[in-house]
Amino acid sequence: MNSRPFVTSKTPAGFADLPPLGMDGKSIFEDFRRYFSRTLGRNELNEATYHVYTSLSVAWRDRIVERWKKTQASYDDRDTKRTFYLSLEFLMGRALGNAMLNLDEKGATADIMKKTGLALEEIIDQEHDAGLGNGGLGRLAACFLDSCATLQLPVMGYGIRYEYGMFRQKIENGYQLEEPDHWLRIGNPWEIERQELSVRVKFGGYTDFYTDESGTTKARWVHSHDVLAIPYDMPIPGYRNGTVNTLRLWKSTATDEFDLNEFNAGSYSEAVAAKNAAEHITMVLYPNDASENGKELRLRQQYFLASASLQDVLRAWVSKHGNDFTDFADKHCFQLNDTHPTCAVPELMRLLMDEHGLGWDEAWAITSKTVAYTNHTLLPEALEKWPVSMFGRLLPRLLDIICEINARFLTAVAQRWPGDGERQSRMSIIEEGPEKQVRMAYLAVVASTSVNGVAELHSRLLQQHLFHDFYELWPEKFNNKTNGVTPRRWMTSSNPELSALITATIGPDWVTDTQQLSKLAPFAEDAKFRAKWRKIKLANKARLAALVKRDCGVDFDVNAIFDIQVKRIHEYKRQLLNILHVIHLYDRIKRGDKQGITPRCVLIGGKAAPGYMMAKRIIKLVNAVAAVVNADPEVSPLLKLVFLPDYRVSAMEIICPGADLSEQISTAGKEASGTGNMKFMMNGAMTIGTLDGANIEIMEEVGEENFFLFGLNAEEVEDMKRRYDPAAIIAQDEDLSRVMHLLACNHFNLFEPGIFDPIVDSIYNPHDQWLTAADFRSYIDTQKAAASAYLDQEHWTRMSILNTAASGKFSSDRTIADYNKDIWHLPTIKQHA
Numbered sequence: 103m104n105s106r107p108f109v110t111s112k113t114p115a116g117f118a119d120l121p122p123l124g125m126d127g128k129s130i131f132e133d134f135r136r137y138f139s140r141t142l143g144r145n146e147l148n149e150a151t152y153h154v155y156t157s158l159s160v161a162w163r164d165r166i167v168e169r170w171k172k173t174q175a176s177y178d179d180r181d182t183k184r185t186f187y188l189s190l191e192f193l194m195g196r197a198l199g200n201a202m203l204n205l206d207e208k209g210a211t212a213d214i215m216k217k218t219g220l221a222l223e224e225i226i227d228q229e230h231d232a233g234l235g236n237g238g239l240g241r242l243a244a245c246f247l248d249s250c251a252t253l254q255l256p257v258m259g260y261g262i263r264y265e266y267g268m269f270r271q272k273i274e275n276g277y278q279l280e281e282p283d284h285w286l287r288i289g290n291p292w293e294i295e296r297q298e299l300s301v302r303v304k305f306g307g308y309t310d311f312y313t314d315e316s317g318t319t320k321a322r323w324v325h326s327h328d329v330l331a332i333p334y335d336m337p338i339p340g341y342r343n344g345t346v347n348t349l350r351l352w353k354s355t356a357t358d359e360f361d362l363n364e365f366n367a368g369s370y371s372e373a374v375a376a377k378n379a380a381e382h383i384t385m386v387l388y389p390n391d392a393s394e395n396g397k398e399l400r401l402r403q404q405y406f407l408a409s410a411s412l413q414d415v416l417r418a419w420v421s422k423h424g425n426d427f428t429d430f431a432d433k434h435c436f437q438l439n440d441t442h443p444t445c446a447v448p449e450l451m452r453l454l455m456d457e458h459g460l461g462w463d464e465a466w467a468i469t470s471k472t473v474a475y476t477n478h479t480l481l482p483e484a485l486e487k488w489p490v491s492m493f494g495r496l497l498p499r500l501l502d503i504i505c506e507i508n509a510r511f512l513t514a515v516a517q518r519w520p521g522d523g524e525r526q527s528r529m530s531i532i533e534e535g536p537e538k539q540v541r542m543a544y545l546a547v548v549a550s551t552s553v554n555g556v557a558e559l560h561s562r563l564l565q566q567h568l569f570h571d572f573y574e575l576w577p578e579k580f581n582n583k584t585n586g587v588t589p590r591r592w593m594t595s596s597n598p599e600l601s602a603l604i605t606a607t608i609g610p611d612w613v614t615d616t617q618q619l620s621k622l623a624p625f626a627e628d629a630k631f632r633a634k635w636r637k638i639k640l641a642n643k644a645r646l647a648a649l650v651k652r653d654c655g656v657d658f659d660v661n662a663i664f665d666i667q668v669k670r671i672h673e674y675k676r677q678l679l680n681i682l683h684v685i686h687l688y689d690r691i692k693r694g695d696k697q698g699i700t701p702r703c704v705l706i707g708g709k710a711a712p713g714y715m716m717a718k719r720i721i722k723l724v725n726a727v728a729a730v731v732n733a734d735p736e737v738s739p740l741l742k743l744v745f746l747p748d749y750r751v752s753a754m755e756i757i758c759p760g761a762d763l764s765e766q767i768s769t770a771g772k773e774a775s776g777t778g779n780m781k782f783m784m785n786g787a788m789t790i791g792t793l794d795g796a797n798i799e800i801m802e803e804v805g806e807e808n809f810f811l812f813g814l815n816a817e818e819v820e821d822m823k824r825r826y827d828p829a830a831i832i833a834q835d836e837d838l839s840r841v842m843h844l845l846a847c848n849h850f851n852l853f854e855p856g857i858f859d860p861i862v863d864s865i866y867n868p869h870d871q872w873l874t875a876a877d878f879r880s881y882i883d884t885q886k887a888a889a890s891a892y893l894d895q896e897h898w899t900r901m902s903i904l905n906t907a908a909s910g911k912f913s914s915d916r917t918i919a920d921y922n923k924d925i926w927h928l929p930t931i932k933q934h935a
């Protein structure tokens with residue numbers, strides 16, 4: 103787009119009183135037509151469906167920008183406290199459908215767009231997912247922004263505008279192939295470039311200590327190589343309330359003089375190379391979910407986000423208050439989404455001291471009051487550490503500050519526990535050893551006013567294990583904020599038929615007050631209501647079956663139980679356990695033991711990190727088992743298995759309404775919360791799950807009788823690890839023995855013998871952290887109970903309704919209200935909707 107609206111609270115005279123845009127279908131269609139034929143210069147509608155999408159998006163964006171300006175002006179006028187949500191990932195998915203839903207004109211638009219001969223769903227389908235995240239953590243950030251805008255809280259998201267988002271997953275010969283996702287190539291109508299707000303970010307160089315006029319020792323970061331950060335704003339509309347918040351994403355580029363010095367020296371190509379190096383920083387999202395990988399470019403990304411965002415916030419402050427920071431801490435909160443943006447801690451200290459003249463104590467008082475940290479995992483491989491040598495080379499001034507923070511912190515530890523040197527080295531932000539490392543999680547805990555986990559169990563385990571020493575020192579910092587998901591995207595928009603039935607039954611207010619869903623519970627006993635509920639589930643299953651047919655070429659029978667596991671592929675999530683169950687069913691059918699087998703369609707989907715060999719092998723196994731199962735005429739009427747490629751937000755919007763059974767089967771104590779579990783529950787799926795993450799709270803809400811629970815709990819897992827003997831478990835279990843034999847004898851890989859040996863070995867390994875064999879029997883028996891429960895459709899439907907009815911707690915509106923009550927303390931700012 104060439105015409106970029108100028109979003110600011112200070113509108114020049116003559117522009118402030120533009121007449122409001124019409125919200126009726128006709129006005130929107132007029133604007134759509136003008137953008138399509140004049141701005142974009144297109145003629146044939148059916149040859150340019152993407153441009154139809156773009157034109158309709160811009161017509162809607164205009165209406166959002168109107169409200170955006172008013173919202174931002176009202177925040178400025180009130181000089182209100184604000185929260186800044188810092189995250190390396192925002193897994194936004196698509197924007198157009200969400201914009202129309204939240205501005206309440208989707209119906210009218212659908213009608214009027216029929217004039218184009220295109221169905222609205224077809225137009226919506228043109229949009230490329232904004233895949234700027236890996237999985238749960240990034241999607242949580244997206245749900246949070248929706249809830250903040252819906253609750254009318256002055257919250258702004260800060261992230262990175264990756265040129266390439268999460269890779270596209272293709273399957274070839276059963277193996278995962280990764281393709282780059284150049285999502286911006288055909289333009290993005292939902293972003294507005296704000297070149298005028300660019301900031302410089304420093305790398306390299308060294309710290310120069312000097313004495314100022316008053317004789318004070320000061321520091322400055324010199325001889326750095328700077329890059330430019332350019333912001334791109336995306337609007338975040340609240341649900342039908344006139345509020346539009348901002349997600350600001352930073353793109354890196356070379357500074358002019360960076361280019362020019364080389365250029366003037368006669369090295370044109372070096373000048374261009376410098377530009378490339380600068381642009382590399384925001385080129386690609388790291389595709390590792392829940393594992394750190396220590397690459398220098400990743401640290402550059404993290405610092406780039408932290409520095410650009412803080413400079414942006416401080417510039418706005420200084421333009422109003424000069425260098426008077428007295429009230430700054432009362433007006434700002436920086437919520438860190440995991441340790442990824444933790445460079446914000448030393449960077450805020452640096453900016454306050456080196457750029458704005460504050461002393462250490464003043465700067466620390468501000469930093470430690472404004473920063474709050476959310477932990478997302480207990481997995482040791484996910485805890486970020488940076489070699490001190492690398493950190494010092496890249497961010498020398500920040501390393502100075504971290505060392506000073508650590509020295510002062512360890513002094514406090516020594517005062518609290520005199521003579522306990524072991525504790526001091528245990529708690530040190532700098533890990534000693536042959537290669538010294540900066541422990542980012544400890545830095546975040548030391549500097550934060552609040553430290554939270556994302557489900558009750560997870561928050562408790564943080565206090566008991568990972569952060570136990572810190573919990574003893576500062577128990578008041580620690581709290582829980584159980585995750586949630588936005589009901590607008592995950593029900594209203596993705597499951598319109600069910601949402602309409604709910605609204606017809608209990609009224610429309612549940613969309614912003616999900617506790618009202620509990621009013622559905624009595625209708626579980628109403629046979630007519632159940633029939634309607636079942637009919638809608640069947641239609642949603644048909645929609646999902648069409649997707650499976652298109653992308654996997656396999657026919658799913660809507661009368662079979664749809665058994666779904668979609669999430670990142672990781673050993674702790676135990677897709678392997680799911681496959682063992684499928685192989686067990688296959689084995690039963692082949693042995694003629696078909697008694698009580700309910701026809702079942704199993705869908706597994708998710709991406710593996712490109713360097714995670716075991717996860718990639720598990721994908722190959724799903725496809726290998728699927729090929730044998732689906733091709734066997736004796737088996738396939740009773741059992742189907744598919745691996746659905748390229749799992750992403752827009753796919754989940756179709757998957758989740760069509761699920762009967764939601765697989766949440768991680769090893770207890772390993773899944774921090776899970777949010778997929780919540781999306782399925784809201785849409786009336788039953789969960790088969792372990793006592794892990796938010797599953798525990800899901801079961802508490804819905805009752806054990808409406809939940810298929812199996813497996814060891816977190817304590818039993820730790821206990822079992824001390825005496826784990828998988829070979830003995832396998833030997834004693836005939837079913838598991840047969841499954842293991844089929845795997846070991848290459849039954850599913852006759853022409854690629856041996857490829858699953860590492861998987862077989864991992865299950866037999868007494869050090870298998872995920873205890874796959876330990877939970878097998880309990881899982882198989884519980885699956886059997888689920889299958890027979892499904893045969894009683896009336897009762898199953900009753901349980902399905904009760905799941906939706908009990909899902910109210912898992913709205914991200916509740917989560918955000920909790921963050922606000924306990925940590926942020928923001929006022930709600932009403933708009934004229």
Ligand SMILES: *Cc1c(COP(=O)(O)O)cnc(C)c1O
Binds near residue numbers: 238669776777
């Ligand atoms: C919700 C969601 C996730 C998180 O799923 P979990 O089951 O909680 O791991 C990951 N990816 C996408 C696309 C999602 O929508």
